[in-house]
Amino acid sequence: MVSGKHIAEIYPVLHLWHWEISLYLFLGGLAGGILFFAAYFFIIGKEKEMSTTVKWATFIAPLALMIGLSSLLYDLHHKLYFWRLFTTVRFTSPMSWGAWTLLIIFPLSIIWVASFMKDMFPNWNWKWKYLNQFESFVIKYRLPFAWILMFLSIILAVYTGILLSAFNARPLWNVSILGPLFLVSGFSTGLATSMWLSKNDAERRILSRIDIFFILTELFLIIHLFMGFMAGTAVKLEAFRLFMGGSFTISFWIFVVLLGLIFPVTLEILELNGYHVPKWVPPLLILFGGLMFRFVMVDAGQITRFLY
């Protein structure tokens, strides 16, 4: 067996992944969240009532994917070899899942936005005939499009977590709960974006209610993540100590959990009960918490290791 121990940046502590990866994982989850709810509300026929979620907010998704994928590319050592991911399909590799999903969902998200251009800007004109034809084709088959989009957005958001959890050499990452955790966190940031953009109170209330459910689920999963570490072997306990008195204690518990989850969810609950909360505060905190969460997980995970 070939060992990676001789590679300086891998042994004893991994320090290969920097802000590019954290940013990408955040933007990937965000885009997944936005697209999931856009497709979901379209499928259940709430296109008019939830127009920001279905139409306007989806502008952010391709933009987020573009920035995220650019930062991934920037991180690559051999930038021109990225296409090799597309020479194979590996069901056991999360990176392969991600690459193929992105290859489909990225253009699909652009098509989704484009198909609503005339709705959003009545004077919009595609100029070329074949673009108009393509638009009417997309509008005709928007429902199956939405189903594909919804399915792929789940894969996109969940894969950002599984990408980390598939690393069996990093005890902090190598937990199966990371996939669902990144999924709910990504969806929550997506909801926050739609909520921030929406000017319709009824729409914001619906989104806020769903978001409260997602944040509470996220808190539940975080508690279980740490309970799993506490019940784990020595390496898991060492990973756990990074968050309990170790160097990530403040950044995780104060900035991710308190500022990014508990405080915004409290504000959202107050808002639903009739208190006036500035509408940009909870989404901003949720987005900040989501970004911080990826930074903490990526940075802390690289430090954790098996005791060899």
Place this chain on the structure above:
Amino acid sequence: METLPKQKKNKTKYINPYLGGVLMGIVMLISIFISGRELGISGAIRDSVVATANVISPTAAKKSSYYGKFLKNGHHPMDNWLDYEVLGAILGGLLSGILFKRVRKPFVERGPNVSRGRRLTAALIGGILFGFGTRLGRGCTSGAALSGASTFAFGGVLVMFILFGAAFAVAYFFRKLWI
């Protein structure tokens, strides 16, 4: 007690100031009990300034006799209890404002006859003077006056009297900045 007609119109709810004072004292007590530290604000501003200076020009910040004190031995200036206390105070203030329905769209709180620009300029100048003063006096209203006086430190009591006494004495000359 008679209330002025202007105050009658003002529907925003504030807590009774005497009760508020007692609650603040209890906060101080809890803070000492939990963390062994007293409350303060200006120290957090100082830490932010030192941290910013350290980002912009690390060598100049380390050379500076004042900033350098907080950057010794690789110590991070924001690694301080006060910074998180102030963060908590901001969040707690927001929460209290929401619960008592005082939160509105961003606005400049000012007297009826003062323009926005005048109010902001005066606040900025006052803030600079206050910040300068807190460094000379080793603390602000919270850190030096409240926390100090609560331990019966003579300096704390003195700061308390001078701070409010001086404000009372010069209020007449600066009243046009508000009313």
